Amino acid sequence: MDTRLLPIDPEKFSEEDLKQAANLIGQGEIIAFPTETVYGLGASVYSASGIKKIFQAKGRPMDNPLIVHISSMEMLNNIVDEISPNVKQLCEAFWPGPLTILFPKSEKILPEVTAHLPTMAVRMPNNPIALKLIDLAGVPIAAPSANISGRPSPTTAEHVFHDFNGKIPLILDGGPCFVGVESTVIDVQRVPPLILRPGGLNFENLRKYLPNIQIYDKIIPNEELEARPSTPGLKYRHYSPTASLILIEYRLLGIEQPILKRLDELIAQKSRFGYIHTQANFTIPQQYRDQLGDFFIDLTYPDSEMEVFQDKVQLHSHIAQHLFSTLRKLDDQKVEYILIGGISEDFEGLAVMNRLRKAASEIL
Numbered sequence: 001m002d003t004r005l006l007p008i009d010p011e012k013f014s015e016e017d018l019k020q021a022a023n024l025i026g027q028g029e030i031i032a033f034p035t036e037t038v039y040g041l042g043a044s045v046y047s048a049s050g051i052k053k054i055f056q057a058k059g060r061p062m063d064n065p066l067i068v069h070i071s072s073m074e075m076l077n078n079i080v081d082e083i084s085p086n087v088k089q090l091c092e093a094f095w096p097g098p099l100t101i102l103f104p105k106s107e108k109i110l111p112e113v114t115a116h117l118p119t120m121a122v123r124m125p126n127n128p129i130a131l132k133l134i135d136l137a138g139v140p141i142a143a144p145s146a147n148i149s150g151r152p153s154p155t156t157a158e159h160v161f162h163d164f165n166g167k168i169p170l171i172l173d174g175g176p177c178f179v180g181v182e183s184t185v186i187d188v189q190r191v192p193p194l195i196l197r198p199g200g201l202n203f204e205n206l207r208k209y210l211p212n213i214q215i216y217d218k219i220i221p222n223e224e225l226e227a228r229p230s231t232p233g234l235k236y237r238h239y240s241p242t243a244s245l246i247l248i249e250y251r252l253l254g255i256e257q258p259i260l261k262r263l264d265e266l267i268a269q270k271s272r273f274g275y276i277h278t279q280a281n282f283t284i285p286q287q288y289r290d291q292l293g294d295f296f297i298d299l300t301y302p303d304s305e306m307e308v309f310q311d312k313v314q315l316h317s318h319i320a321q322h323l324f325s326t327l328r329k330l331d332d333q334k335v336e337y338i339l340i341g342g343i344s345e346d347f348e349g350l351a352v353m354n355r356l357r358k359a360a361s362e363i364l
């Protein structure tokens with residue numbers, strides 16, 4: 001199969017540009033499209049063959065449910081019986097945006113979409129191409145991230161092409177995703193409500209609307225989490241580059257020494273490795289930068305500016321936005337190891353650390 005990469009300018013495109021994509025969805029095909037979080041691999045929630053193709057193409061375990069993407073509240077009303085005032089308020093506050101909400105599963109939706117769970121996860125993406133595509137298709141689109149299962153999620157059309165060239169008919173190229181990590185998944189059926197997966201909408205913002213919201217892996221001990229994950233995606237290894245990822249956990253005082261020590265060891269070992277710098281409060285000495293060259297990637301500077309981020313919210317958003325693409329970039333350079341320092345778990349830091357811990361093969 002030929003895979004077509006179709007550039008679409010998110011700011012000015014015509015319906016015509018997306019008709020072909022919407023038709024493919026209607027015919028039970030799968031296509032990749034941009035969202036604000038990561039690229040998605042979508043099929044109609046009513047097409048058994050389309051849904052099957054998603055799992056097959058990704059190599060995704062059948063017990064890992066998909067998120068249902070909608071383009072309007074009208075579409076939501078078609079698939080849920082009742083929306084409580086609380087949930088309605090959340091939708092109004094955060095949609096379109098990186099928030100996925102669990103609802104009781106509609107009879108209309110194929111059971112494979114939710115991996116036979118009694119709940120379905122729904123979100124309205126904040127990307128004009130995605131919204132128009134869903135609108136033209138006229139059906140909710142089930143879409144996981146458009147990467148081979150286990151790999152870092154795709155934040156550009158090129159990442160999708162890398163993983164799916166020859167396996168899907170079409171990739172809509174709407175440029176890089178500006179959030180860069182997947183949506184926050186919340187369970188509002190429970191009391192108190194729970195963040196099942198931290199993501200692009202941060203805890204601090206959610207808490208303004210759900211003051212008692214808890215974070216799943218902070219309240220459930222690890223062993224129990226492994227044995228009985230309430231959100232199935234949690235039990236699989238995820239987001240991993242081909243290189244072995246070494247994560248140095250964040251320490252309030254003194255992450256600098258452990259990072260320099262591990263850098264020294266990797267250099268002494270003569271390893272081919274990359275280092276991703278995420279600590280705005282210290283600079284890596286020039287000798288390391290010289291030695292590493294292209295394999296040194298600094299995420300502490302805003303794009304095209306000379307000064308490190310002063311604001312933690314902005315720094316953490318920037319790291320989230322570039323995390324997956326940086327892992328993929330270093331992979332392309334065929335490094336054996338990637339070293340990265342952890343960040344504090346506030347703002348996008350919570351989602352970043354969640355992804356890094358799942359991707360890591362060594363945590364110090």
Ligand code: AMP
Nearest residue numbers: 065066117119120121144145182231233
């Ligand atoms: P992905 O689209 O690849 O980011 O994966 C979607 C993730 O959303 C899954 O791995 C689950 O963690 C979560 N999810 C989707 N549907 C449900 C559901 N019905 N109940 C709990 N978690 C869900």
Ligand code: MG
Nearest residue numbers: 144145153182
């Ligand atoms: Mg995924």
